[in-house]
Amino acid sequence: MNTVDVVIIGGGASGYFCACELLLNDPNLKVEIWEKSNKTLGKVRVSGGGRCNVTHDIRESRTLLKKYPRGGKYLKEKLNQFGVDDTEKWFLAQGIPLKTEGDNRMFPITNSSETIAACFENTFKKLGGTLRIKTSIETAEFDQNQWKLQTTDQDWVQARFLVMAIGGLNENKSQWLQKITPTAVTPLVPSIFTLNIDDPVLHSLAGVAVAKGRIKYEGIKSDYEGPVLITHWGLSGPAVLTSSAWHAVDLFERNYEINVQVGWIVDKNEDAVRAQLQEYLELHKNKNIRNAVAFGLPKRLWDWILDRSEISPEKECIALRKEERNRLIENLMRSKFEVSGRTTYKEEFVTAGGIKLDELDSDGAFKGNSQLFAIGEMLDLDGVTGGFNFQAAWSTAFVCAKKIRSMG
Ligand SMILES: Cc1cc2nc3c(=O)[nH]c(=O)nc-3n(C[C@H](O)[C@H](O)[C@H](O)COP(=O)(O)OP(=O)(O)OC[C@H]3O[C@@H](n4cnc5c(N)ncnc54)[C@H](O)[C@@H]3O)c2cc1C
Structure with a gap:
């Protein structure tokens, strides 16, 4: 039987x-990656729209942890051992400088996810790692402190450590996992998505965005500020995506049918908006209201808000009645929409839910077997969009590799 030190199941991030972290520190280790499909690092390659948003430039772990709707507590000590600074240094040491963009997302300066994928593949190969593609575990037995693993090709491999890194779980993967260990899994639901709103008039505004909007779901304690984008199927933009991650389970349970309120102005309270609007209308008193676009809103959005507020666009500003002003303020601050479904956000999505974190010790080993680890997205740990999910993958993988090395 072929004997190795570590078998890693899943050739993803x-x-x-x-694997690279193990081999960079000890090139004598025998490490194998078994990848079920015929290609490795598929998600890395498509990530961040082909640019790979490697991490997020928040160096302080307390602030960073606020970006994880699930699993933040578990991630805390991993980030202390391998945080954003370490990620940046790690990639730099492999010859890949990262750059930070205006919104703090970090990418390789090449702007290409292929750089990251090639780095992993080349490093692993150069250091003598073995990759088996179209391979998974058929059977797994743990006996006398060794794993005896049968591949799907009926090959047998003995390994001291087994690392599970199979990515976001689904029902099939969860069942498959039971072959290796009886594992409790929290409910699995999609996270990071946009909202479908069945309103052709809204769709006609596709492409209109506000830099700072507000998203609130009726009946759920929620309040998210950030850019909001109108699409030809509903609403998107960072505020929507973030809210979808934090409420992935709530929205799933409601079958993605819920009322959402959008605030197109967020910096002011209602009294301040009222006062500013009044002042503005007086200043432009003889203009038609449609030509007096207020609060720096996009013109198309203003026209639509007037229409929703049942205000004739030709009306002079001075002639606006109190009820019309009230309706205008209501729509500026709380436009209501019926959400009728969700659409996957193509640039990044993850599975919320996974292996229950209390099954694992602080290094990511199963409490029942210190030679079996789980890392990455298969855990009940996920972040909002912006590089946080890769950071969780790097941090959990780093701590696992460190633990394996420490066990000789
Ligand atoms: C389109 C898209 C874009 C994304 N962009 C970003 C981004 O820019 N920044 C960010 O932080 N996050 C991003 N993410 C999320 C990020 O890709 C994942 O969180 C991350 O890849 C998780 O790493 P992982 O190793 O746990 O899983 P994965 O990278 O999914 O790797 C798991 C691997 O295991 C293999 N596998 C599965 N089952 C088995 C099995 N039974 N046996 C053997 N192998 C198996 C899979 O084929 C896969 O290769 C994106 C996700 C998507 C879908």
Whole structure:
């Protein structure tokens, strides 16, 4: 039987990072990656729209942890051992400088996810790692402190450590996992998505965006500020995506049918908006209201808000009645929409839910078996969009590799 030190199941972000980290520190280790499909690092390659948003430039872990709707507590000590600074240094040491963009997302300066994928593949290969594609575990037995693993090709491999890195779980993967260990899994639901709103008039505004809007779901304690974008199927933009991650389970349970309120102005309270509007209308008293676009809103959005507020666009500003002003303020601050579904956000999405974190010790090993680890997205740990999910993959993989090395 072929004997190795570590078998890693899953040739994705966390699996490759763990393998490279093991081999960079000890090139004598025998490490194998078993990848079920015929290609590795598929998600890394498509990530961040092909640019790979490697991490997010928040260096302080308390602030960073606020970006994880699930699993933040578990991630805390991993980030203390391998945080954003370490990620930046790690990639730099492999010859890949990262750059930070205006919104704090970090990318390789090449702007290409291929740089990251090639780095992992080349490093792993150069350091003598073995990759088996179209391979998974058929059977797994743990006996006398060794794993005896049968591949799907009926090959047998003995390994001291087994690392599970199979990515976002689904029902099939969860069932498959039971072959290796009886594992409790929290409910699995999609996270990071946009909202479908069945309103052709709204769709006609596709492309209109506000830099700072507000998203609130009726009946759920929620309040998210950030850019909001109107699409030809509903609403998107960072405020929507962030809210979808934090309420992935709430929205799933409601079958994505819920009322959402959008605030197109967020910096002011209602009294301040009222006062500013009044002043503005007086200043432009003889203009038609449609030509007196207020609050720096996009013109198309203003026209639509007037229409929703049942205000004739030709009306002079001075002639606006109190009820019309009230309706205008209501729509500026709380436009209501019926959400009728969700659409996957193509640039990044993850599974919320996964292996229950209390099954694992602080290094990511199963409490029942210190030679079995789980890392990456298969855990009940996920972040909002912006590089946080890769950071969780790097941090959990790093701590796992460190633990394996410490166990000799
Ligand atoms: C389109 C898209 C874009 C994204 N962009 C970003 C981004 O820019 N920034 C960010 O932070 N996050 C991003 N993410 C999320 C990020 O890709 C994941 O969180 C991350 O890849 C998780 O790493 P992982 O190693 O846990 O899983 P994965 O990278 O999914 O790797 C798991 C691997 O295991 C393999 N596998 C599965 N089952 C088995 C099995 N039974 N046996 C053997 N192998 C198996 C899979 O084929 C896969 O190769 C994006 C996700 C998507 C879908």
